[in-house]
Amino acid sequence: MRPANALDRRPVVVAGVGETGPRPEDPRSIPEMVLEAVTEALADARLGYGDIDAVVTASVDLFDGLTASNIAVTEVVGAVMRPETRIAGDGLAAALHAACQIWAGAYDTVLVAAHGKASMSCYQDLTRWALDPILVQPLGLDFLACSGLQASAMAVADPGAERRWAETAAVRRAACATDAASPCTAEAVLESAVAAAPIREGMCAPMADGATAVVLRTVAPAGKGEDVRLAGVGCDLDRHALGDRDLCAWRGLERAAERAYAGAGVADPEDAFDLAEPSCRCAHEEELFLAATGVGAGTLVSPSGGLFAGDVPVAAGLSRLVAAVRHMRGDAGCRRALAHGAWGPAGQAHVVAVLDRGTA
Amino acid sequence: MSEHLTVPIEMALTWRYASGSAMERFAAGLRERRIAALRCDGCGRRYLPPRPLCGNCRLPLAEWVPVADEGALEAWTVMHLPILDGRTGEPREAPYGMGLIRLDGADTTVNHYLDERDPERLAIGMRVRAVWRGDLRGAMDDILHFEVLR
Amino acid sequence: MRRVAVVATGQTEHARSRDDLSQPELVRQAAGRALSDAGLEPDAVDAVVISNMELFEGRALPELWVGEGAFASGKPCLKVATGGTSGTSACIAGFHQVASGLFDVVLVVGFEKHSEGHTQTGMALTDPFWDRAVASGALGNFALSISQYMAERGVTEEHAARVAVKARRNAARNPHAHLRMPDITVEEVLASRILAHPVRMLDMCPQSDGACAIVVAGEDRAAGLCERPAWVKAAVTRHEQPYIGDIDRRLASMRTLREAARRAYELADIREPLGDFDVAEIYEPVSYSELAWYEALGFCEDGEAGRLIEAGRTEMEGDLPVNPSGGVLSTNPVGASGVIRVAEAALQVMGRGGERQVPGVETALATGYGVYAWADVVVLGSA
Numbered sequence: 001m002r003p004a005n006a007l008d009r010r011p012v013v014v015a016g017v018g019e020t021g022p023r024p025e026d027p028r029s030i031p032e033m034v035l036e037a038v039t040e041a042l043a044d045a046r047l048g049y050g051d052i053d054a055v056v057t058a059s060v061d062l063f064d065g066l067t068a069s070n071i072a073v074t075e076v077v078g079a080v081m082r083p084e085t086r087i088a089g090d091g092l093a094a095a096l097h098a099a100c101q102i103w104a105g106a107y108d109t110v111l112v113a114a115h116g117k118a119s120m121s122c123y124q125d126l127t128r129w130a131l132d133p134i135l136v137q138p139l140g141l142d143f144l145a146c147s148g149l150q151a152s153a154m155a156v157a158d159p160g161a162e163r164r165w166a167e168t169a170a171v172r173r174a175a176c177a178t179d180a181a182s183p184c185t186a187e188a189v190l191e192s193a194v195a196a197a198p199i200r201e202g203m204c205a206p207m208a209d210g211a212t213a214v215v216l217r218t219v220a221p222a223g224k225g226e227d228v229r230l231a232g233v234g235c236d237l238d239r240h241a242l243g244d245r246d247l248c249a250w251r252g253l254e255r256a257a258e259r260a261y262a263g264a265g266v267a268d269p270e271d272a273f274d275l276a277e278p279s280c281r282c283a284h285e286e287e288l289f290l291a292a293t294g295v296g297a298g299t300l301v302s303p304s305g306g307l308f309a310g311d312v313p314v315a316a317g318l319s320r321l322v323a324a325v326r327h328m329r330g331d332a333g334c335r336r337a338l339a340h341g342a343w344g345p346a347g348q349a350h351v352v353a354v355l356d357r358g359t360a
Numbered sequence: 361m362s363e364h365l366t367v368p369i370e371m372a373l374t375w376r377y378a379s380g381s382a383m384e385r386f387a388a389g390l391r392e393r394r395i396a397a398l399r400c401d402g403c404g405r406r407y408l409p410p411r412p413l414c415g416n417c418r419l420p421l422a423e424w425v426p427v428a429d430e431g432a433l434e435a436w437t438v439m440h441l442p443i444l445d446g447r448t449g450e451p452r453e454a455p456y457g458m459g460l461i462r463l464d465g466a467d468t469t470v471n472h473y474l475d476e477r478d479p480e481r482l483a484i485g486m487r488v489r490a491v492w493r494g495d496l497r498g499a500m501d502d503i504l505h506f507e508v509l510r
Numbered sequence: 511m512r513r514v515a516v517v518a519t520g521q522t523e524h525a526r527s528r529d530d531l532s533q534p535e536l537v538r539q540a541a542g543r544a545l546s547d548a549g550l551e552p553d554a555v556d557a558v559v560i561s562n563m564e565l566f567e568g569r570a571l572p573e574l575w576v577g578e579g580a581f582a583s584g585k586p587c588l589k590v591a592t593g594g595t596s597g598t599s600a601c602i603a604g605f606h607q608v609a610s611g612l613f614d615v616v617l618v619v620g621f622e623k624h625s626e627g628h629t630q631t632g633m634a635l636t637d638p639f640w641d642r643a644v645a646s647g648a649l650g651n652f653a654l655s656i657s658q659y660m661a662e663r664g665v666t667e668e669h670a671a672r673v674a675v676k677a678r679r680n681a682a683r684n685p686h687a688h689l690r691m692p693d694i695t696v697e698e699v700l701a702s703r704i705l706a707h708p709v710r711m712l713d714m715c716p717q718s719d720g721a722c723a724i725v726v727a728g729e730d731r732a733a734g735l736c737e738r739p740a741w742v743k744a745a746v747t748r749h750e751q752p753y754i755g756d757i758d759r760r761l762a763s764m765r766t767l768r769e770a771a772r773r774a775y776e777l778a779d780i781r782e783p784l785g786d787f788d789v790a791e792i793y794e795p796v797s798y799s800e801l802a803w804y805e806a807l808g809f810c811e812d813g814e815a816g817r818l819i820e821a822g823r824t825e826m827e828g829d830l831p832v833n834p835s836g837g838v839l840s841t842n843p844v845g846a847s848g849v850i851r852v853a854e855a856a857l858q859v860m861g862r863g864g865e866r867q868v869p870g871v872e873t874a875l876a877t878g879y880g881v882y883a884w885a886d887v888v889v890l891g892s893a
Contacts, residue, residue, distance in 0.1 A: 009611060029380030035412050049418040054747075061563075061591065062570035065375030067635045068563070068593040068881055071752045075415035081769060083747035085599050088564070088591040089571065097588060097603065104609030106511045106745075121375045130571040134367050134532065233612075235586035237558075237577045255584060263612070344574045349587070364529045371568045377638045387639070408755065409640040415751040434758075437653035438707040439646070444634050447643050458646050458706075460654050460755060469755035471654070472644050479707045484661050501643035 012099045012230040014355065015109070016045025016215035017322040022208035022310020025119040030064065033211040034115050035076040041111070041213035049078035052215070053107035057086045058094040058114035062126055063313050077113050077213075090114070090279075091212055091318030092341035093351045096233040098216050109217040116313035118207035123313060131345060132240060144204075146242060146345035148196025151284045153247040155198050162198050165283035166190045169203045169308070172283070176305030189283075203283040208310030212318040228325045231336075232264025232354040242346055250285075253292035253342070253350040264354035266336075270296035275327055275337035277302060277320035281311050288347065293338060300334075303327065317341015317351055324355055382410035382421070387498035395427040397466045406467045429503070430489035431463035436474065436482045447501070461488055461506055473505035482508070512609040515732040515739035516601075516724050516856035516890065520544030524688040524720030524841045527625035531719075533567070537579030537621050540721035540846075544617065545581070547862075548725045548735050552581035555725075556613035560589045561600035561620035562845035565635065567627035580619045580723075594793065595747075596620060597722070597848020598878025598886035602745045604726040614731050620849035621721035629717055629844075640753060646706075648795070649714065651754050651882065653706035656798045659761040660708070663805070667708050669816040670797040671699035674712050674839060676825060677797075681836025683865040688718040688841040699797075713797040720843035722850045740856035740874065740890040743778035746770040750883040757883050761802035767877070767885040768806045775808070778889035780873070783808045783830075784823070788871040789858045790832045791851040793879040794839055800832065803877065807887075826868070834858070834866040848878040852888055859890050 018040025020026065020033050028036075042048060055077045059069040066072060070086040077084065087094040091114025098110040127143040155161040166189035174184045189202030216230065236259075238252035239245055257269070266272045276299050278289040286301065295301075302308075304323060307316055317340065324337040336356045343349050379387065382398060386409065389396050397406040402417030406425055414421055442454040457474030459482075475491070476482055488506040496502045520543025522528070522536060531539065537560075545552060558580045564572040573582065573589040580587070590600040597620040604618040636642055646654060659665065675694050682692035694712070702712040725735070732739040748766035750757060757763070771783075780786045792807065794800035801815035809830060810818045818824060824832035833839075835854040838847050855876035857863050863871075871892070878886035 027378055029378045029383070031412050032378075032380050060570055061565040061632075061635070062373075062568075065373070065377065065635055066637075067565050067632050068591070070592065071881055072637070074749055074752050075411060075413045075418075078418050079749045080415035080418075080751055081748055081766065084592075084749045085590060085603055085747065086592050088589045089573075093588055097606070100610035100612060101606045103611055104511050104606045106606050106609065117378075120377065121373060125373065126570060129371070129569050130574050132575050133369055133569070137369065138367065235557075235588070237573060237582050237585060237587035239583050240574050240578065252584075256586075259586070344571060348574055366529075369568075379639050383639050409637075409753065411752075415756070435654040435658045437646070437650060437657055437709075439650055439653070439705075440703075440707075441649060441705045443645065443647035443650065444630055445643075458650055458654065460658075468753065469758075471641075471646055471651075471754055484657065499643050500640060503644075 009103050010218040012102050012216050013219050013227040014214060014230060014325050015217045016041040016047065017325050018044055019212040019319060019322055020210045022210045022312050024208055026117065026209035030072050030115055030117065031076045034073045034113055037211040037213040038077055038111065038113055041215050045215040047215060051109055052078050052111045053109050054101060055079045055082060055084040055111045056094040056098040057084060058089060058091040058314050059086065060088050060314055062129055063116060065120060073113065077111060090341035090343050090351055091315050092321055092339060092353060093235060095214055095216065095318060095321060095353065096235055096351055099230050099233055102216060102218050109215065111213065111215055112318065113211065113213040114315040114318045115211035116315050117209040118313055119209050123207050143345055144196045147282050148199050149242055150247045150346040151199050151282065152197065154284055162190065165203050168286050169283040172302055172305045172308040175303065176309035199282050205281050205307035205311040208312050210310065210312035210315050212315045212322055214318060214321060226357055228328050228355050228357060230353055231356045232260040234259030235351045237349045240348060247346060250288040250292040250347045250350065252347065253289065256350040256352050257293045260352045260354045264356065266354060269294040271298060273299045273336050273338050274334040275300045275324055277306065277324045277337065278340040279307060279316045279320055279342045281307055289340065295338060321353055328355065382412065386410045390502050391496045391498045393429065393492055395429055395463065396424045397427045399423045399425045406465065408466045408468050408470055425465060427466045428464035430487065431461050433459045433484055433486045433488055434462050434469050435460035435484065438477050438479050457482060459488065459506065472503060475505050475507045513729045513741060514605050514608040514726055515741045516852065517727045517732050517736035517739050518544050518548030518725040519723065519853035519857050520547055521686050521722035521850065521853060522720045523686050524718040524843055526688065526716065526718065528623065528719035533623050533626065534576040534579035536623060536719065536721045537576045537619050540621065540723040541580045541617060541619050544723035544725050550725065555581055555585065555615050555617045557586040557607055557616045558582040559600045559604045559616060559618045560587065561596040561849060562622060563591055563593065563596055566629040566632040566844065567623055580617060592880055593884060594844060594880025595848055595878040595884045595886050596845050597850065598852060598888060599848065601724060601849055601852040601888065602747060602886060605742050605745050608726045608728045614728055616726045617723060618726060618849060619721060619723040620846035622843035622845040623719045624717040624843065625719050649706050649709065652796045653709045655760040656708065658759050659798060659802055662759065662762045663813050663815065665798065665801050665816045667700060668696060669801055669819050670713055671696040672819045673797040673800045674699045677833055677837045677839035680826060680834050680866065681840035684835050687836040688716055709796060715795045715838045715842040718841050718843045720841065720846050722846040722853050724849060724853050724856060736860060738860045738892055740859035741893065743889040743891045744774035746774040746887045748885050754882050760883055761799065764802060764806040764883060766883045767803065770885045770887040771807050774887040774889050780889065787830055787873050787875045789834060789855065789868045790830060790875040791835060791855045792832060792877045793847065793851055794837050795879065797839065831868045834863065834868060851876040851878060855890050859892050
């Protein structure tokens with residue numbers, strides 16, 4: 001694969017963002033939630049439905065309890081008599097695909113919308129149906145148990161690991177504390193119930209309901225300049241069986257990041273990024289993220305708590321992109337950010353996006 | 361040739377679905393045998409079921425209009441291969457008639473059962489009327505079926 | 511959009527039940543055959559797109575488990591699902607990915623293993639407030655629309671039976687097809703068990719286990735990978751409103767397919783479909799739908815579909831052979847069916863159709879159909 005030179009491609013600008021924000025339980029229907037996110041994103045972009053050329057949605061049928069789950073959102077994403085395709089995976093992967101459509105010259109303006117409602121069912125029970133049904137599922141594993149196995153592998157010969165993770169969790173929780181009862185100290189995290197040893201509940205981002213939408217469009221090179229631009233994207237699917245992988249690293253994220261860096265012209269990630277918004281569902285995953293992406297100590301990570309504000313299935317990665325864009329808009333000094341989505345057992349699949357301002 | 365190994369897995373999952381405010385209001389109406397549609401300000405189309413947006417005009421739907429519980433048969437069939445009843449998980453006893461019914465006052469059609477199952481006695485354009493249950497729960501099967509008015 | 515081409519295809523032998531292969535193995539067989547067809551090693555594939563309606567197998571995120579079958583480990587891999595159009599949607603996604611310049615070679619694999627799930631349960635998970643307590647299901651929905659279509663356009667059960675006969679006879683020359691009935695007759699179709707008036711058993715598509723893959727390459731790679739690449743001249747998608755009752759006179763109007771075709775023909779410079787296309791692979795889940803698609807695709811005027819099939823103009827020896835592969839009526843692994851349409855259209859352009867090859871194909875049409883009225887239209891050409 002030839003890494004595409006960023007300067008050869010049409011620019012892809014994040015023209016608008018919108019979301020419902022994560023809620024432990026959103027009483028609204030899926031179309032209502034997605035409508036809120038899309039309405040906000042269009043208004044933010046100062047566009048109407050008529051300006052959208054195509055839509056890429058993200059939803060997973062089993063999580064929604066609906067066959068062809070994107071049927072439910074067709075009208076509210078403006079896809080009637082329009083092209084729509086649905087990525088049955090993380091919303092940031094849908095954004096990656098939308099960017100491909102724009103780079104391909106197929107469309108100029110693409111709406112991306114993702115949604116999930118963890119409150120509809122027992123999310124972890126649903127994840128069992130994503131695991132190898134012959135060799136793994138019969139053991140009763142779910143994604144959380146797989147994360148536990150990963151954390152357990154990392155904690156071998158690393159007696160300080162759990163303490164560090166508890167401290168990370170405490171910082172993230174404090175950054176988005178809305179609930180006074182939620183543990184914001186490392187001690188409280190370490191005393192919380194075991195979720196999947198050695199992971200404690202306090203180390204896990206709470207699951208939530210939400211919808212997120214983003215408008216991507218190409219603008220002429222002589223455009224506004226300071227728009228946040230999707231400069232590079234990368235994606236990777238690692239091997240499925242936990243035993244086939246080095247569980248102490250997210251090698252898939254290394255590859256995904258390399259691809260995104262090549263596209264964005266990032267030579268050395270250590271001092272390239274002002275901000276990182278990872279999809280880390282458990283505190284130990286932050287260390288895996290930092291090691292795999294190579295972002296340096298000077299990079300601000302999850303300033304608003306990351307997924308600890310609420311982990312919305314399917315929408316999480318896209319919500320990281322929105323968080324990064326909002327932060328960059330509010331801080332002129334924040335010139336380049338890395339947004340990340342992940343899915344599958346112990347980080348089997350990853351997607352990353354490099355966001356920067358105008359021309360590098 | 362060796363026998364294939366099979367791994368049987370049973371699936372039992374539950375989801376809680378949110379109806380949305382328009383559908384909630386519609387369902388409340390059903391409990392009183394009232395059917396109502398949402399009318400689009402842009403194209404005037406009166407939609408059943410209710411939903412947040414007119415997909416054609418991309419405008420929010422807000423105006424409720426009353427719909428009769430009788431109308432015209434726009435399409436029909438007689439089902440011999442019953443599908444699973446989504447509520448009970450059991451097949452419905454076949455054969456049974458089904459139709460797409462344009463209720464007076466609505467522009468979309470409603471898919472529902474018919475009390476007639478002889479193809480010789482079904483035709484597009486026939487008038488049909490809802491037969492309601494005694495116990496109303498606020499769901500589309502509060503209507504048991506539509507009877508052909510002869 | 512930048513020029514891309516389908517340069518290779520591969521598919522499994524489709525059957526009611528492929529007990530002999532697991533889902534990843536099914537995917538591997540199709541993917542492996544496509545790579546052999548292209549003369550490519552797995553490392554040469556830059557990205558993979560997978561199409562599958564996994565709810566029918568009772569699964570989620572299927573690419574996690576089957577991805578290795580598609581040689582996707584260590585690569586970008588996205589999973590597309592849009593009902594019946596999943597396969598064509600995934601192919602179009604593959605076209606976009608190559609045209610983006612990010613990837614030189616993309617493998618698209620669609621699959622379904624209906625025998626390993628419970629499709630009916632999967633399909634029953636429609637809108638819980640509107641479509642479940644009372645529902646016709648896919649078969650019933652077609653039967654309803656067919657009653658309107660017949661009344662409006664004058665097609666008969668015999669016309670539909672001719673479509674069913676054409677499909678299964680064509681399939682007899684396709685070593686991959688599931689239902690192959692070289693001796694099937696119109697009488698047999700009309701005598702087959704009635705499912706939902708007027709649709710009979712032999713009017714309906716089967717449920718199949720199977721997989722199909724295509725290799726997509728960009729302009730600078732295509733010629734090196736294939737003597738006669740099938741160039742993508744147009745790839746257009748249109749989606750529709752979410753409830754069966756929203757769509758008036760569905761089969762007769764089919765506005766999504768009509769508009770997608772209109773736009774695709776504009777992009778591909780097709781003026782007169784019956785004459786300009788040399789072959790068509792259209793997505794017909796039920797015999798009657800093929801007649802409706804003739805009209806929607808402009809092969810004939812509205813009301814003339816019956817005459818078109820009667821005159822044999824869409825038979826293998828006719829003006830525009832439709833579904834030499836046997837179509838969805840002969841083979842239907844849902845996640846693969848759309849890929850099969852594109853693959854079969856492509857191999858006609860490539861001249862690799864074997865016994866089902868239409869002579870001298872320069873321009874081919876492939877369509878996808880799904881949900882109530884979603885439509886994909888793809889035009890492939892030799893230049």
